[in-house]
Amino acid sequence: MLKDVTLGRYYPIESPLHELDPRTKMVAILIYIVTTFLASTPITCALTFLVLCLLIHLSKVPVRYMVKGLRAVVIIVVITDLINIFFVENGLWKAFIVTLRMIEIVLGSNILSLTTKPKTMAAGIEKGLGWMKRLHVPVHDFATMISIAFRFLPILTQEADKVMEAQKARGADFESGNLLRRAKALMPILIPLFVSAFRRADELALAMDSRLYGSGEPTSLHPLKYNTSDGVSYLLAFAYLALVIVLKVVHV
Amino acid sequence: MPLIEVDNVTFSYPAKDGGVNALTGLNLKVEAGSFVTVLGSNGSGKSTLGKLLNALLVPQSGRVVVDGLCSSDKANVYEIRKRVGIVFQNPDNQIVADTVEDDVAFGPENIGLALDQMKVRIADSLASTGISDLALTKPEKLSGGQKQRVAIAGVMALEPKCIVLDESTSMLDPKGRTEVLGAIQKLRMEKGIAVILITHYMEEAVDADYVYVLDKGSVALEGTPSEVFSDADTLEALGLELPPAVKVWQMLRAKGVVVSVPVLTEEDLVSALSKLMRQKGGASC
Numbered sequence: 019m020l021k022d023v024t025l026g027r028y029y030p031i032e033s034p035l036h037e038l039d040p041r042t043k044m045v046a047i048l049i050y051i052v053t054t055f056l057a058s059t060p061i062t063c064a065l066t067f068l069v070l071c072l073l074i075h076l077s078k079v080p081v082r083y084m085v086k087g088l089r090a091v092v093i094i095v096v097i098t099d100l101i102n103i104f105f106v107e108n109g110l111w112k113a114f115i116v117t118l119r120m121i122e123i124v125l126g127s128n129i130l131s132l133t134t135k136p137k138t139m140a141a142g143i144e145k146g147l148g149w150m151k152r153l154h155v156p157v158h159d160f161a162t163m164i165s166i167a168f169r170f171l172p173i174l175t176q177e178a179d180k181v182m183e184a185q186k187a188r189g190a191d192f193e194s195g196n197l198l199r200r201a202k203a204l205m206p207i208l209i210p211l212f213v214s215a216f217r218r219a220d221e222l223a224l225a226m227d228s229r230l231y232g233s234g235e236p237t238s239l240h241p242l243k244y245n246t247s248d249g250v251s252y253l254l255a256f257a258y259l260a261l262v263i264v265l266k267v268v269h270v
Numbered sequence: 271m272p273l274i275e276v277d278n279v280t281f282s283y284p285a286k287d288g289g290v291n292a293l294t295g296l297n298l299k300v301e302a303g304s305f306v307t308v309l310g311s312n313g314s315g316k317s318t319l320g321k322l323l324n325a326l327l328v329p330q331s332g333r334v335v336v337d338g339l340c341s342s343d344k345a346n347v348y349e350i351r352k353r354v355g356i357v358f359q360n361p362d363n364q365i366v367a368d369t370v371e372d373d374v375a376f377g378p379e380n381i382g383l384a385l386d387q388m389k390v391r392i393a394d395s396l397a398s399t400g401i402s403d404l405a406l407t408k409p410e411k412l413s414g415g416q417k418q419r420v421a422i423a424g425v426m427a428l429e430p431k432c433i434v435l436d437e438s439t440s441m442l443d444p445k446g447r448t449e450v451l452g453a454i455q456k457l458r459m460e461k462g463i464a465v466i467l468i469t470h471y472m473e474e475a476v477d478a479d480y481v482y483v484l485d486k487g488s489v490a491l492e493g494t495p496s497e498v499f500s501d502a503d504t505l506e507a508l509g510l511e512l513p514p515a516v517k518v519w520q521m522l523r524a525k526g527v528v529v530s531v532p533v534l535t536e537e538d539l540v541s542a543l544s545k546l547m548r549q550k551g552g553a554s555c
Contacts, residue, residue, distance in 0.1 A: 224326055239371070
């Protein structure tokens with residue numbers, strides 16, 4: 019039941035996008051998302067969509083796999099579309115733009131998570147926000163927290179399944195009744211899960227302490243380094259942003 | 271001077287109603303490169319002892335000295351942890367990273383080792399625990415025995431002088447146990463690392479140089495394995511069960527069958543019995 023948790027699913031193949039530095043990808047995707055909000059004319063919309071297709075192609079991730087990520091937003095999109103179409107002036111076009119924007123944002127961020135390992139992403143955030151260390155922000159701790167969260171996600175989902183089965187075996191009923199009743203029925207799952215998560219956290223903290231976590235300025239097994247392709251990508255990303263802004267200003 | 275010296279240590283966990291002492295006046299010594307087993311049933315204080323050995327806990331009275339460094343001095347904490355590593359019970363709760371290689375790198379990364387040195391250490395510790403081929407594997411794809419060997423490799427990457435195994439085999443199947451104990455013996459032979467095995471399985475004590483049996487937070491019995499095992503009554507009173515081979519040997523002795531050599535393992539028992547049979551056979555002919 020909890021098997022389709024899609025968070026942080028990395029698609030392990032080789033592609034130009036997989037090779038890029040996580041910082042480059044994060045900045046580029048951020049720029050892309052900004053442009054989807056700027057796009058409001060047929061030409062700019064076509065342009066953003068074209069760029070999305072190009073990125074998907076470059077990532078070499080199968081389109082079908084990529085589109086799976088859209089299932090989560092279908093309901094939101096349908097509801098906003100209906101509201102737009104029936105209650106807003108020029109609603110059809112607005113609905114179209116909102117739908118496109120939604121698809122582009124979801125797929126854009128999917129491209130990032132499908133082509134970047136959680137650990138690399140955490141390293142990218144750590145290095146990218148390195149300047150905050152001078153303000154005594156514990157950037158390394160945050161990065162460690164993120165990668166540990168990803169590490170324990172499958173373990174905790176497995177455990178939730180186990181607890182659920184154990185409670186079912188004792189006659190717990192998760193499937194009938196109204197929403198409130200069903201939400202209440204989840205309590206006997208959440209409490210054991212929380213208790214166990216805290217116990218795990220406690221043990222993990224001891225194991226980390228005994229392996230000298232926080233003893234000094236840490237180094238990394240995979241130090242991040244910009245390559246030529248990163249430079250080119252930054253250039254392209256900013257050129258694209260400039261183009262969209264120009265098109266927006268001249269109302270094309 | 272011994273590598274580790276636990277001198278008259280008392281420790282109690284903070285509790286609202288004062289709490290009971292987990293350890294009371296405990297004394298223990300571990301020589302460099304030796305194999306020491308600490309036995310004890312649940313609640314005997316053996317896990318607390320493990321955490322005291324690498325300064326995860328600090329004694330309320332008495333002292334723990336590792337390689338000349340006293341753990342009560344805060345400045346020594348990290349140096350002690352570099353010298354004494356711990357492998358805990360639950361394999362899932364001590365793997366930090368999402369590949370084997372990254373997890374082994376966790377310790378070296380934390381002490382700020384340079385990249386080339388780090389790579390050498392990772393390759394070394396993976397090879398010495400026999401998991402070089404798993405370097406890029408995800409932890410959830412590993413068996414229990416493999417996960418514990420990853421944890422051992424992670425500790426080895428810090429090049430400690432002593433490894434503490436705190437019930438590290440108790441959640442494993444027999445195959446996993448053999449794997450882990452084999453890896454530990456190999457490390458001891460090849461790298462001369464002292465091993466402290468904390469366990470409630472008596473049969474894991476048979477190869478030890480020295481055995482401590484804990485009860486209610488202090489040493490109830492100590493000596494070489496054959497010395498400790500010969501005191502069956504005390505062990506039984508402490509809730510520990512002798513290995514089957516030793517049990518058979520003691521029953522034979524009680525029946526008046528003379529088996530003079532001390533028996534610790536099944537091999538010992540078989541050779542002692544066949545020797546006895548040959549003697550008896552010779553007499554009757």
